[in-house]
Amino acid sequence: MIFYFSGTGNSFYAAKQIAEHIHEPLVSIAAAVNSGSQAYKYTLKDREAIGFVFPTHSWGPPKIVLDFLEGLELDGYDSHYMFGVATCGGNIGNAMDVVNRQLKRKGMELSSGFSIVMPNNYIIMGDVDSKERQEAKLSAAEKALESIREAVMDRQRGVFRLKKGFPARLLTGVVHPMFVKNGIQPAKFHATDSCQGCETCEKVCGSGNIAVDGKPEWGSRCTLCLACLHYCPVQAIQYGKSTERKGRYTNRNVSIKEIIGG
Ligand SMILES: Cc1cc2nc3c(=O)[nH]c(=O)nc-3n(C[C@H](O)[C@H](O)[C@H](O)COP(=O)(O)O)c2cc1C
Numbered sequence: 478m479i480f481y482f483s484g485t486g487n488s489f490y491a492a493k494q495i496a497e498h499i500h501e502p503l504v505s506i507a508a509a510v511n512s513g514s515q516a517y518k519y520t521l522k523d524r525e526a527i528g529f530v531f532p533t534h535s536w537g538p539p540k541i542v543l544d545f546l547e548g549l550e551l552d553g554y555d556s557h558y559m560f561g562v563a564t565c566g567g568n569i570g571n572a573m574d575v576v577n578r579q580l581k582r583k584g585m586e587l588s589s590g591f592s593i594v595m596p597n598n599y600i601i602m603g604d605v606d607s608k609e610r611q612e613a614k615l616s617a618a619e620k621a622l623e624s625i626r627e628a629v630m631d632r633q634r635g636v637f638r639l640k641k642g643f644p645a646r647l648l649t650g651v652v653h654p655m656f657v658k659n660g661i662q663p664a665k666f667h668a669t670d671s672c673q674g675c676e677t678c679e680k681v682c683g684s685g686n687i688a689v690d691g692k693p694e695w696g697s698r699c700t701l702c703l704a705c706l707h708y709c710p711v712q713a714i715q716y717g718k719s720t721e722r723k724g725r726y727t728n729r730n731v732s733i734k735e736i737i738g739g
Contacts, residue, residue, distance in 0.1 A: 478519060479528040482506040482542050482683060484702025486728030487564045487595040489735060491622060492530035495562070498626040499526055505738075506531070506545045507683030517545060521553040526629055529576060530562040533592075534701065535656035536570030536648035538563070541684060541700040546579040554585055558632045561590040562625060564618075566597030566606070568642030571649035589628060589636040593621045598703055598726045601716055605724035615730075663699035665717040666706070668692045672713035678705035680737045708733060 479501050481492035496503045509517045521527070531542045551557075561576050563569045573590040580586055595618050596611040597603065606614065628636050642648060663686065668678075672692050679687040682705055686698040693705070693714070706714040707725045715721055727733075 478502055478504055478521070478525060479530060480504050480506050480509075480545070481528075481530040482532070482539055482545075482702075483530075483731075483736065484532060484539075484683065484704040485598040485707045485726055486731030486736060487593075487598070487618075488530050488532045488562075490728050490730050491562055491564055491593055491595075491618070491625075492528070493731075493735075494622050495528060495530070495626055495629060499629055501526060501528070505683075506542055507685075510541055510545055511683075511685040515548050516550055517548045518550045518552065521551050521557055524632075525557060526632065527551070527557055527559045528562065528629070529560075530564070531576075532598075532702070533563050533565035533569045533572050535653050535660060536568075536642070536645070537572050537575050537653035537657070539700045539702060540657055540661070541702075542576070543579060546576065546583070549583065551585065558588050558629075558634070559585060560629055561587050563590075563592045563639075564595045565592055565640070566599060567594065568592070568640045568645075570642055570645045570653065572653075573637070573639055575649060575653075588632070588634040590639055591621070591625045591628075591636075592639045592641075593618050593625070594640060596726055596728070598707060600703070600706075600723040600725075601719050605726040611726070661699055661701045663695040663697060663701075666693075666695045666699075667715060668709075669713045669715060671711045672709075673711060675710065677708055677710060677733070678714060681705060681708045681733065704736065708736070
């Protein structure tokens with residue numbers, strides 16, 4: 478079973494590639510959390526591999542992923558092979574350790590963990606990568622995915638191939654909690670006059686946080702994945718002033734239907 482969360486398709490692509498290779502179903506974290514249930518219960522098969530695939534948000538896992546892990550109940554868990562994959566634009570800090578700590582609290586543990594550098598979608602501070610850099614990252618990601626698929630297929634334990642950056646402890650221990658506490662401000666989202674009320678933002682929002690009534694309105698359940706902003710077909714969505722005149726990015730190997738399906 479491969480649990481995934483993805484804003485702009487990178488993590489969905491990685492999850493799908495692994496799931497198809499090891500013949501395991503994809504399970505959307507967003508759909509589970511939005512179901513309104515507080516407990517996320519699944520029954521495991523013998524020798525089933527369990528994966529968690531997610532983007533890095535400020536050197537930690539997205540809040541929605543932590544909420545999911547908090548309520549996760551895996552019936553039949555008995556030291557099953559469990560792995561994490563964090564996609565990122567540059568490095569993940571100690572994001573995988575945060576996930577592992579949360580799992581350990583529930584009596585489970587990661588057997589292995591991986592990071593994959595993919596095109597950046599965080600345009601609140603920086604900008605998207607150049608087209609050349611996106612292509613270079615996507616082709617390097619293919620190779621990384623190939624070796625992750627092999628490791629998972631062979632149930633390799635104790636393999637932690639993580640690009641952590643420096644200083645990982647500070648990034649995850651100090652910057653990430655500040656981001657979770659103060660950095661997610663959905664009230665900053667707004668649609669400009671170019672908005673045509675097409676409802677794409679509402680449909681791609683993994684947090685079920687957007688309602689379009691002529692124009693989109695954002696509630697408070699945001700995880701700041703930026704799907705709404707990047708998938709808007711007329712680039713009408715901005716976050717304060719910081720995303721004006723910035724590029725937009727969505728993974729070209731993933732259809733909008735697949736994102737909405739989650
Ligand atoms: C709010 C936010 C914070 C981010 N923080 C980081 C980060 O700390 N390190 C990094 O390398 N990339 C960071 N990124 C970039 C994403 O992790 C990266 O583009 C990821 O592959 C996006 O995956 P997705 O398309 O599945 O959402 C951030 C993106 C967002 C939206």
